[in-house]
Amino acid sequence: MQKNSDINIVNAISPIGQQPEPSEVAAKPKIALIGAGGTISTRSTQGSLDLVNYMTDGVTMHVDELVQALPQVHAIADIVAVKFRAVSSTSIAFEEWKALTQTVDQIAATQPDVDGVVILHGTATMEETAYMLHLTCKVNIPIVLVGAQRPLSALSSDAPLNLLNAVRVAGHAQTRGMGVLVCLNDEIHAAREVTKASTARLHAFRSPDFGIIGQIDAGEVAFYRQPLRRWGPNSQFDIRDMKQLPRVDIAYAYAGDDGAVIRALVNTGAKGIVIAAFAGGRLSTAQTSACREAQHKGVVIVLSTRAGSGKAMIDAQLQSMGMVAADNLNPQKARILLALSLSQTNDPEQLKHIFASY
Ligand SMILES: NC(=O)CC[C@H](N)C(=O)O
Numbered sequence: 001m002q003k004n005s006d007i008n009i010v011n012a013i014s015p016i017g018q019q020p021e022p023s024e025v026a027a028k029p030k031i032a033l034i035g036a037g038g039t040i041s042t043r044s045t046q047g048s049l050d051l052v053n054y055m056t057d058g059v060t061m062h063v064d065e066l067v068q069a070l071p072q073v074h075a076i077a078d079i080v081a082v083k084f085r086a087v088s089s090t091s092i093a094f095e096e097w098k099a100l101t102q103t104v105d106q107i108a109a110t111q112p113d114v115d116g117v118v119i120l121h122g123t124a125t126m127e128e129t130a131y132m133l134h135l136t137c138k139v140n141i142p143i144v145l146v147g148a149q150r151p152l153s154a155l156s157s158d159a160p161l162n163l164l165n166a167v168r169v170a171g172h173a174q175t176r177g178m179g180v181l182v183c184l185n186d187e188i189h190a191a192r193e194v195t196k197a198s199t200a201r202l203h204a205f206r207s208p209d210f211g212i213i214g215q216i217d218a219g220e221v222a223f224y225r226q227p228l229r230r231w232g233p234n235s236q237f238d239i240r241d242m243k244q245l246p247r248v249d250i251a252y253a254y255a256g257d258d259g260a261v262i263r264a265l266v267n268t269g270a271k272g273i274v275i276a277a278f279a280g281g282r283l284s285t286a287q288t289s290a291c292r293e294a295q296h297k298g299v300v301i302v303l304s305t306r307a308g309s310g311k312a313m314i315d316a317q318l319q320s321m322g323m324v325a326a327d328n329l330n331p332q333k334a335r336i337l338l339a340l341s342l343s344q345t346n347d348p349e350q351l352k353h354i355f356a357s358y
Pocket residue numbers: 037038039040055087088089090121122123124125147148149150
């Protein structure tokens with residue numbers, strides 16, 4: 001896909017069709033839509049049965065085009081379309097996270113009447129972007145990430161209703177105070193817990209252990225619980241002026257693991273390694289030795305698990321080595337929290353406190 005590096009706030013798009021009554025206008029929230037690419041922003045050139053090739057051969061739609069294709073959204077909100085970078089989320093990294101944070105800041109500063117922000121994003125790394133923004137965005141307005149499993153050009157695309165629902169959630173009064181949210185398939189997930197757990201099902205996004213925090217049925221948004229851990233305005237992390245994050249990699253444990261991946265990552269220059277350890281937070285003897293070598297070279301080791309849910313528990317031996325548990329963060333989210341933390345400290349006690357707080 002083409003990369004468009006312009007960050008450009010486009011004028012509010014006028015509603016198509018009949019103008020609503022003034023009283024309706026006053027009641028409608030104003031929502032900024034930031035187009036960051038992914039399936040939701042891509043159209044196939046191979047017809048309605050293409051569910052795979054569109055990411056390489058397809059046409060990127062900017063957010064204003066998408067809104068033109070979804071006039072129903074104007075009954076729900078006044079839309080401000082914001083051009084960002086249309087990329088596959090497999091290419092999203094620190095540079096995009098920083099630019100997204102700055103873009104959200106810019107919207108909040110220049111358009112104080114904007115009630116919420118929706119970010120259109122690929123699903124592959126949506127959970128990582130959501131958690132990064134959750135930990136670092138300082139604005140008080142809701143931020144909702146939305147994607148799709150099937151492009152707008154496909155049969156039974158989930159793109160239109162997902163987008164409509166995300167706008168509903170971003171404009172809903174109760175959404176303030178929930179942190180960054182992810183909204184697909186009529187469900188609302190908290191950024192800290194959500195993960196993509198299926199390749200192609202519409203019900204791909206899940207929040208293991210705790211479940212969704214809300215849902216949208218027949219256009220009605222309903223919340224049932226609220227995240228408690230530290231985030232956003234109350235967080236110690238801020239990437240707006242950072243040049244880069246300390247390098248943190250992930251080592252996935254497997255039967256017969258001889259520690260080679262951990263050693264290779266140390267040689268690559270990792271400052272921290274998150275291990276997707278065996279369930280419960282366990283390592284092979286050879287991995288433990290490789291971790292000890294890594295720690296002698298100053299590399300911080302955080303244990304998450306490959307189990308898909310539950311807390312990583314660290315036994316006394318690994319604790320005495322100064323390893324830090326990722327709590328119940330999955331490896332890719334633990335990587336984000338560790339990278340942010342390492343920009344401030346590599347003290348195991350402080351890191352333990354951070355992993356217990358965020
Ligand atoms: N459904 C999707 O958005 C996944 C495909 C896409 N490559 C992405 O993550 O950006």
